Amino acid sequence: MFEENIDEKRVVTDTNMLLENVICPICYYILWKPIACGSCKNLLCRKCSDKNSNLCPFCRVTFQEQSPESNILSLLYNLRIRCYNSSNGCTDIVSYDLLEQHENLECKYISKKCHRCQQRVLIKNIDQHENLCEPIYRNECLQERSNERVDHRQSIFPMNQFLMEIFNSIFSLGQRPRTTFRNNLYQSAIFNQHHQQNYLVLFWILFKLIVLKPSSSFFFV
Ligand SMILES: [Zn+2]
Ligand SMILES: [Zn+2]
Ligand SMILES: [Zn+2]
Ligand SMILES: [Zn+2]
Structure with missing residues (x-):
């Protein structure tokens, strides 16, 4: 699935573009679907806006949402970003505007949880894996994952x-x-x-x- 938190290390750029202009000051990742404060003009990701407060996190004035200025948008749209699934083998470098579509739909290296052992498996191998995955291994898998947060339904x-x-x-x-x-x-x-x-x-x-x-x-x- 699409990873909204885009680390600046994933940006592939051969110009000396300063990424600091496109980093969200709340999450420190690349701005994703940014909005601007109408009062102080600071930018933040929509996902980073505080749902419980109507104040701007920067100037503390009532937040009036604005679209970011076009120069920021063009900086973002010029970014070329390494696919989140590169650790699974994807070598694709995708433009900012196509990244979500790539990671949700087109990438051949999307992983999915096996419904038996709960491990993440590449989507192209999931049918084969689930056919072979023996439910008897489930307890071992859960033990391996015991340090991770376990869904309460699995208790x-x-x-x-x-x-x-x-x-x-x-x-x-x-x-x-x-x-x-x-x-x-x-x-x-x-x-x-x-x-x-x-x-x-x-x-x-x-x-x-x-x-x-x-x-x-x-x-x-
Ligand atoms: Zn953010
Ligand atoms: Zn503000
Ligand atoms: Zn990919
Ligand atoms: Zn499995």
């Missing part, structure tokens, strides 16, 4: 966690779910663990796993 409730531990111990003893039967049970358990009310469903899944597959219940005798 696991104590009863569900307890049931999932039993579940995982069956699967780690039996290794990966080899059959469609076990794989389906595993996937529905993964899905249901995120819903507090669904512990009965988890019980039912465990029951099916243990009772309908005597080889699994062996581990609990």
Whole structure:
């Protein structure tokens, strides 16, 4: 997806143009969709304007939005910017006005979260990845990401966690779910663990796993 915070290091320019004229004094990135204060004429990105205050952050007068002067706009439109996905392999350098379109639609190196393991994968590889991505790896992936902020919907409730531990111990003893039967049970358990009310469903899944597959219940005798 398009990255609105454009670091000046991404600007490719062979002139001695001073980038300081096009840096937002609020976010310190390249001005993005800038607006100007009608009173002091200072510029800032629209995303950087304070939604909770109608005062200009620079002169503290009631903010009267103006369009930036045309010389600033032409400086911006002359910028050529390295695609945000360059670390993924994109070598494209795109003009300021086409950057959003490129990064949202045209770039071949857009990444997307795998809905199973939550890792970012290049969009051109996502189908292949998701077909191969085993949901059993999910817990490992979440552990790797535990330092990152985890969406609260992904938090696991104590009863569900307890049931999932039993579940995982069956699967780690039996290794990966080899059959469609076990794989389906595993996937529905993964899905249901995120819903507090669904512990009965988890019980039912465990029951099916243990009772309908005597080889699994062996581990609990
Ligand atoms: Zn800004
Ligand atoms: Zn002002
Ligand atoms: Zn690109
Ligand atoms: Zn994955």
